Amino acid sequence: MINNIPPAAILIIGACLIPFLKGRVKATYMLLLPVIGFFVVASVPEGIHWTVGFLDYELIFGRVDPLSRFFGYMFTIISFIGTLYALHLKNEDRQHVAAFLAAGSAIGAVFAGDLLSLFVFLEILMIASTYLIWARRTQASYTAGLRYLLVHLFGGLCLLTGIVIHVHQVGSIEFGVIGLNGLGSYFILLGFGVNCAFPILHAWLPDAYPESTITGTVFLGVFTTKVAVYCLARSFPGTEILIWVGATMTVLPIFYAAIENDLRKVLSYSIMNQVGFMVVGIGIGTTLALNGAVAHAFNNVIFKALLFMSVGAVMYQTGKSKCTDLGGLYRTMPLTTVFCIIGAASISGFPLFSGFISKSMILGASTQEGMGVLWLVLVFATAGVLHHAGIKIPYHAFFAHDSGIRTQEPPLNMLLAMGIAAFLCVFIGIFPSALYSILPYPVDFQPYTAAHVLDTFQLLSFAGFAFCLLILAGLHPVEWRVILLDADWFYRKGGKLFVRLANRFVGTDRTDRTDQKPESEGG
Amino acid sequence: MGFYIFLAALILADFFVPKHPFFSWEGYPSFYAAYGFVGYVTIVFVSSYILRKLLRRKEDYYDD
Numbered sequence: 001m002i003n004n005i006p007p008a009a010i011l012i013i014g015a016c017l018i019p020f021l022k023g024r025v026k027a028t029y030m031l032l033l034p035v036i037g038f039f040v041v042a043s044v045p046e047g048i049h050w051t052v053g054f055l056d057y058e059l060i061f062g063r064v065d066p067l068s069r070f071f072g073y074m075f076t077i078i079s080f081i082g083t084l085y086a087l088h089l090k091n092e093d094r095q096h097v098a099a100f101l102a103a104g105s106a107i108g109a110v111f112a113g114d115l116l117s118l119f120v121f122l123e124i125l126m127i128a129s130t131y132l133i134w135a136r137r138t139q140a141s142y143t144a145g146l147r148y149l150l151v152h153l154f155g156g157l158c159l160l161t162g163i164v165i166h167v168h169q170v171g172s173i174e175f176g177v178i179g180l181n182g183l184g185s186y187f188i189l190l191g192f193g194v195n196c197a198f199p200i201l202h203a204w205l206p207d208a209y210p211e212s213t214i215t216g217t218v219f220l221g222v223f224t225t226k227v228a229v230y231c232l233a234r235s236f237p238g239t240e241i242l243i244w245v246g247a248t249m250t251v252l253p254i255f256y257a258a259i260e261n262d263l264r265k266v267l268s269y270s271i272m273n274q275v276g277f278m279v280v281g282i283g284i285g286t287t288l289a290l291n292g293a294v295a296h297a298f299n300n301v302i303f304k305a306l307l308f309m310s311v312g313a314v315m316y317q318t319g320k321s322k323c324t325d326l327g328g329l330y331r332t333m334p335l336t337t338v339f340c341i342i343g344a345a346s347i348s349g350f351p352l353f354s355g356f357i358s359k360s361m362i363l364g365a366s367t368q369e370g371m372g373v374l375w376l377v378l379v380f381a382t383a384g385v386l387h388h389a390g391i392k393i394p395y396h397a398f399f400a401h402d403s404g405i406r407t408q409e410p411p412l413n414m415l416l417a418m419g420i421a422a423f424l425c426v427f428i429g430i431f432p433s434a435l436y437s438i439l440p441y442p443v444d445f446q447p448y449t450a451a452h453v454l455d456t457f458q459l460l461s462f463a464g465f466a467f468c469l470l471i472l473a474g475l476h477p478v479e480w481r482v483i484l485l486d487a488d489w490f491y492r493k494g495g496k497l498f499v500r501l502a503n504r505f506v507g508t509d510r511t512d513r514t515d516q517k518p519e520s521e522g523g
Numbered sequence: 524m525g526f527y528i529f530l531a532a533l534i535l536a537d538f539f540v541p542k543h544p545f546f547s548w549e550g551y552p553s554f555y556a557a558y559g560f561v562g563y564v565t566i567v568f569v570s571s572y573i574l575r576k577l578l579r580r581k582e583d584y585y586d587d
Contacts, residue, residue, distance in 0.1 A: 258570035259579075367545045375546065379555075383562035451542045455549075458533050459559035465530055466563035477571035482579040492585055 006050045006061045007037040007072060008111065008121070011079070011104030018100070019093040027087055030096065034079035037107065041072035048113060057173050060113025066440035067294070071110040071230050073438065074298045077424075078222050078305055079103040085309055085417035086215035095135045099219045101128035106223040110230050114173040115163045122159070122195070122227070126152045129224055132216035133208050141211040147488065148208035151194065155201075159191025178235040189236060195228035196279065197272045199248045203488035205272055206256070210264035210321070214312040217264065221271055221308050222301050229278045229297050238285025246283055247377045249276025254384030256486065261322050261479045263311045263393055267304070270347070270389045273381065274300045280378065281362040284369055287441040292361025295439055299346065299354040299428060306343035306421040307393060310336050313410040313418070314397050320405075323392075323479035328402035333409055337398040339418040346425040348390035349382060351456055354425045357432035357447045360456075364445065383463045390460075391467055396479070530556075 014033045021029055046069075049062030082099065089095065105124035112118040126149070133145035165184030167173050178185050190201075197205045209220050236242060253269035253276075260266045274296070281293025313336045314329060315321045330337040346353040349360075359382070366375045409415060428435050436443040470476035537552050544550035 254566060255570040255574050258566055259575045370545075372546050379558060380562045383559050384566050386559075387563055387566050450540045454533065454536055454540050455555045458537070458553065458555035461526075461530055461533060461559070462556040463559035463563035465526075466560045466567075468526070470564070470567060476567065477575075480575070480579065481582055482575070483582055483584055484575070485578040485580060 005040070006108070006111065007040045007076065008061070008104045008108030010037050010040065011100050011107060012124075015097045015100030015104065018096050030083050030087070030100075031080065033100065034076045034083060034103070037079070038073065038076035041069060041076055041107075044069075054116070057114065057116065059117045061108065061117060062111050063113030063175075064111065066438075067230070067233065068110050070294055070298070070438055070440055071226070072107060074226070074301055075103060075107050075110065075223070078301050079219075081302075081305060081417050081421055082215070082218045082222070084420070085218055085312075085414055087413040088411045089215060092135070095132065095213060095216060098128045098131040098135065099216065101125075102132065102219050102223050106227050109227050113175055115167065115175045116173055118175050118231070119156070119160060119163060123156055125223060125227065126156060129220055132220055133212045135216055136211060136213045138211070144208045144211040147491070148204050151201075151204040151491075155191050155194025157191075158187050158194065162187025162189075162191055175234065177237065180236070180239055180241070189239075192228050192231045192235070193245075195224050196232065196275060197225060197228075197249070198245055198279075199252055200487050202249075202253075202272050203486045206253075206260075206265050206268040206486065207488045209268045209271075210262055214316050217312065218305050218308050221267070221304055225271055225275050226297050226301060229275060229282070229293065232279065232282045233290060233294060237282055237290055239283055242279050242283030243371075243374060244283075246276045246279030246281075247374055247381075249273065249279060250381035251276075251377060251384070254381060254388060256484060257388035258384075258392070259477075259479075260484060261324055261481060263321050263323060263326070263397060264308070264315075266388055266392060267307055267311060270307075270385070271304060273385060274304065274347070276381070277359060277362050277378070280374070281365060284362075284365050284371075286365055286368065288361055288368065288445060289365035291436075291439045291441050291443055291445075292358055292365055295361060295435055296355075296358035298435060299358045299425075302421050302424050302428075303343045303346035303354060306339060306418060306425065307347065307389065309414065309418045309421065310340035310343060311393065311397060313414050316410050316414070317407040318405050322481070323396035323400075324481055326397050326403055326405070327400040328398070329405060329407065330398040332405075332407050333398070335409055335415055336418065337394070339415075339422045340394045340398065342422040342425050344390045344394050346429065348386045348460060349456065350460060351448070351453045352426070352429045354428040354435075356429060356456065357435070360447045360452065361445055379459065383459065386460055386463050387467070391464065 011033055018026065018030060044064050046064050048060055049064060052059045102125055105121045105128060108121035109118055109125065112121055130145050130149045133141055133148055162184045166188060169182060169184055178188060194201045209217055212220055250273050253272040257266045257269035260269060278293040278297050281289040311321060314326065320326055346355045349355040363375065363378055366378060432447055534553050534556060542550065548554055
């Protein structure tokens with residue numbers, strides 16, 4: 001019976017009931033929704049389901065194949081973990097509903113078989129995500145949310161323009177392989193590119209995500225960018241330009257993350273870096289590369305959520321998230337420290353942790369194709385990941401100088417959510433076949449060869465050795481209380497200039513007011 | 524101390540583990556160790572001593 005309902009509908013319609021429930025019933029219900037969603041994703045047979053006629057077209061809400069099912073697993077699992085992490089919020093129904101709308105629309109986009117329903121789900125995802133940013137209810141989150149909304153409206157319009165041109169050209173709304181051929185496809189790629197945080201289009205990510213709520217960021221960090229990865233894998237596999245776009249994405253943010261003071265901004269730049277690895281895999285386009293890209297998406301969703309959760313736990317307990325304010329918390333938050341280190345080891349790609357078994361596939365694919373320069377760039381970026389995510393995050397939060405802060409572990413639900421994510425990171429790292437068996441294409445890849453394990457340990461350990469030497473020599477720079485200019489400068493300063501000029505030449509209001517107060521809690 | 528012994532063991536192990544280099548540079552002994560070390564130092568120096576000088580602004584830069 002339940003199989004007659006699309007998983008997206010279970011989460012989206014199910015979310016509407018949340019405000020009417022209370023106490024344990026509500027908690028159980030919220031945890032149950034993603035579980036039901038997971039079983040539907042697992043049990044629906046491959047093929048086309050849930051079709052609806054619309055004008056002259058047929059909308060497909062359930063194109064089930066190994067690729068869409070894989071992302072379906074990923075999104076339902078992380079929805080469960082994210083919901084568990086947010087369970088202590090008692091009077092935040094709107095935030096819970098927004099989180100479920102985001103999860104449901106992401107799953108809807110993944111199972112969409114046509115471009116029109118894909119577009120609609122992406123727009124719902126955009127609105128739900130904007131609300132998750134506004135839910136922090138600060139002036140900073142209000143303005144960051146507005147910028148997020150404007151940038152994504154631009155991306156959405158590009159996508160819509162592309163879809164209209166493309167459908168006009170090919171006469172079908174099917175959401176399949178498009179490839180770069182003609183104006184429509186360029187607009188579609190641009191639309192996906194905004195969501196995917198392509199370089200220069202990326203500034204919304206480190207601008208908006210750190211302004212969201214502690215629990216909201218866990219959802220935000222997962223859905224928008226990974227849905228975009230899915231869209232690229234579906235429509236542009238083997239598109240060569242993606243290799244170099246992705247390679248730039250892996251390198252550019254590591255320099256920013258290295259000097260950023262706010263740990264949640266560091267993690268936001270890290271999202272861009274990790275998505276870069278996936279985009280490279282999609283650009284290479286061989287079955288090994290595509291498998292690597294989506295496997296890395298899966299692992300990244302778990303370990304990035306784990307890192308956001310552990311930094312979020314620190315923020316929940318101390319109210320702080322900047323390197324300059326934190327340090328020495330391992331004394332009072334030992335469990336959170338361990339979870340954070342597991343997330344850090346996973347993202348760095350240490351053997352026996354999940355990042356190792358998926359990033360190796362992308363590197364292996366670049367080797368197979370004989371792309372030496374690309375390989376050098378990706379291995380360099382791996383050292384960069386160790387720097388900002390592997391060392392900087394746990395070091396500045398839990399070790400480094402003692403900030404004098406004495407606190408305690410976060411609530412049990414937060415610990416449990418981090419524990420489940422940490423378990424998955426280790427489990428997948430030790431038993432990669434568990435993940436390989438559900439990948440979209442047959443897998444013939446062995447990550448644990450003696451040479452590969454040794455090479456990885458050499459790379460990471462000597463990068464860590466460099467860190468130790470720099471610290472001992474007093475050459476490792478301390479963090480500064482500054483912000484860094486990024487591509488958002490153009491529209492943040494440009495927007496103000498525009499308003500000033502408009503006021504001067506055509507406006508009657510000459511007061512130069514560009515900021516407005518948030519309307520009733522930004523709702 | 525244990526860490527330094529571990530590092531030395533990694534370098535020594537290079538001579539005993541059979542390798543299958545695809546690219547010529549992968550075959551050099553300790554290539555990965557050197558690349559990791561140099562890469563890390565490069566990231567720290569370029570970002571801290573060049574990029575931060577160019578891009579830093581006060582925390583209230585956008586708040587006017």
